[in-house]
Amino acid sequence: MENIGDEYKNYWETNMFLQTQELDSWGLDEALSGYYDSSSPDGAASSAASKNIVSERNRRKKLNERLFALRSVVPNISKMDKASIIKDAIDYIQHLHEQEKTIQAEIMELESGVMKKNPKQLHDSVTSRNSPIEVLELRVTYMGEKTVVVSLTCSKRTDTMVKLCEVFESLKLKIITANITSFSGRLLKTVFIEANEEEKDDLQIKIQTAIAALNDPLSPMSI
Amino acid sequence: MENIGDEYKNYWETNMFLQTQELDSWGLDEALSGYYDSSSPDGAASSAASKNIVSERNRRKKLNERLFALRSVVPNISKMDKASIIKDAIDYIQHLHEQEKTIQAEIMELESGVMKKNPKQLHDSVTSRNSPIEVLELRVTYMGEKTVVVSLTCSKRTDTMVKLCEVFESLKLKIITANITSFSGRLLKTVFIEANEEEKDDLQIKIQTAIAALNDPLSPMSI
């Protein structure tokens, strides 16, 4: 009688995440509810209990759908925990807040630079060390045949493409083929690298630290 | 025996939201757990059951704290429903996404607006003296709809990709979308640029001179 719970187990922990709509297999609830209410001979009470059960079920279902929707709008989600999903969402919102401030500062700088008649000064101040790389997603996958694919998405800022290339150039990897494409304010870089499966995680760490070090040269991130 | 639930009721629906930390009034859990387990005579089983109970309690508590924290980073929250909190968070994140796109478009416009009058050398220190860019093919084509496509092939050397990006970055073009792919010692860069047909030839000259200037900064190639 607990098999319904089992289905939901699969909902959370296996790979059927892409059809969150069609697990509406609750049609036999009414029949079951009568079975549970063996202590109360009153029909009205059992009806109320079943109502409560199905209502609660719908509430939980709605909540899970909401949670799943929240997960879908937050990039870079690692763990599928309910708590982790909410935590990642919080971190992401705070990240967006910081990013908004950064971008607005950049806009202010650009505007104030336009006001002045000195384009040289403007460009130097903007180019020097502003607009860090904002990584939106970083995915490192082992594809077999000793090849690892790195897929990186970030927002397009000033010199972002240059810095991105510098990062991968500095890591001295065995790059098979690389590709950068830019669209609608985004930058997507895909790199095929010759490496074993064990080097995958290490590679991801390396890339992250390299980008972090480039964004903030002051901190001694070099392990 | 259900008074604990009552406290939590107040936690959600009254005004004690500001002390989400100090409702640690679960100290008598162990004593109660033994009471609940009246069906199992085994002491070890009751211990396990109580462990599960307190663990589950902590899990729920953590989840509620997370949800509360999520609520605190999302402005303009009207309803206190769990589902509504998550929904508002989703809407807020999507709102931030749209806003980010708008602002980035604004930045792009601002940057391309600066490009108008800037005869001075942009990057005075590109440095890197070795391995010049060896252009194998440069094709500039007008595609209609005010778009010009630049297709450039060169041999892959050290930092070639970086330099290539720098070149196009320094020209301050209205780039619609760009793409670099590397294969078998070659580098192919494709750039879609917003420009009229008349600017086509001028564009080709600009790119050639920029690359030449980068390869040999000593010669006064700057128009």
Place this chain on the structure above:
DNA sequence: CGAGACACGTGACGC
């Protein structure tokens, strides 16, 4: 009174 929202204890499942 019912409808909705919540916390609780419980059994099950995976690591």
Place this chain on the structure above:
DNA sequence: TGCGTCACGTGTCTC
């Protein structure tokens, strides 16, 4: 083996 996570049914409160 425990430990963490989950969905479930239930009792209780508020509107």
